[in-house]
Amino acid sequence: MLQYVTTNEGKVREARDYMACEQFDFDYTEIQSDDLGAIAAHGAREAYREADEPILVDDAGLFVDVLDGFPGPYSSYVEDTLGIERVQELVAHEENRRAAFRCVLAYCDGKEFAASPDPVDRDDRALAAAGDEDDESDSGLPVKLFSGTVRGRIVPPRGEGGFGYDPIFEHEGTTMAEMAVDEKNAISHRGRALAKFGEWYHERQAARTE
Known part of the structure; x- marks a missing residue:
């Protein structure tokens, strides 16, 4: 059974719209990197070693154009330390308030992958980023990556739904926090990545089985 590594039950419910999966609560090492794919791939390798079953890991972030992509992969830390209102204030007086939510899904089942448009991470850059070039415990496992992006702009907080940066991220006139769950999932960065992965996984x- 496919194991989705997350502590967020909402992510699992969303993922089940695309494929059968179970929640796997595993605290993998989240390396410091500017690349969502490297972070997710490292987590997928580590989780696969732990579970010995097909693994799906996601990493996501808010990328603000005028801030050169900040907070990006550090979005969770910035939310916890600065808060989303502070991020909104940083761009409140900027003419360009464009931003994007991005998500990368990393899948590992210990086997090779046939060629497809979606990339495969083979060189565990995470080890180098962590300063452990001599540690090969997680190297050599190919990880398939699937990405999803939704573009919008940063606005003052609106809406009571969603979580994280949803209240300050507006897409086509509506913040993510103002959307119904089904409406948000249909256009979200994670939903778009899950749709790609689900089709490929099936x-x-x-x-x-052939």
Whole structure:
């Protein structure tokens, strides 16, 4: 059974719209990197070693154009330390308030992948980023990556729903926090990545049963 590594039950419910999966509560090492793919790939390798079952890990962030992509992969830390209102204030007087939510899903099942448009992470850059070039415990495992992006702009907080940066991220006139759950999932960065992964995953499962 596919294991989705997360402590957020809402993510699992969203993922189940695309494929069967179970929640796997595992605290993998979250390396410091500017690359969402490197972070997710490292987590997928580590979680696969722990579970010995197919693993799905996601990493996501808010990328603000005028802030050169900040907070990006550090979005969770910035939310906890500065708060979303402070991020909104940083761009409140800027003409360019464009931003994007981005998500990368990393899948590892210990096997190789056939060629497809979605990239495969083979070189565990996470080890180098962590300063452990001589540690090969998680190297050599290919990880398939799937990305999703939704563009919008930063606005003063509106709405009571969602979580994280949803109240300050407006997409086509509505903040994520103002959207119903189904409406948000249909256009979200994670939903778009899950849709790509779900289609590919079902094809992979079907090929194995032929």
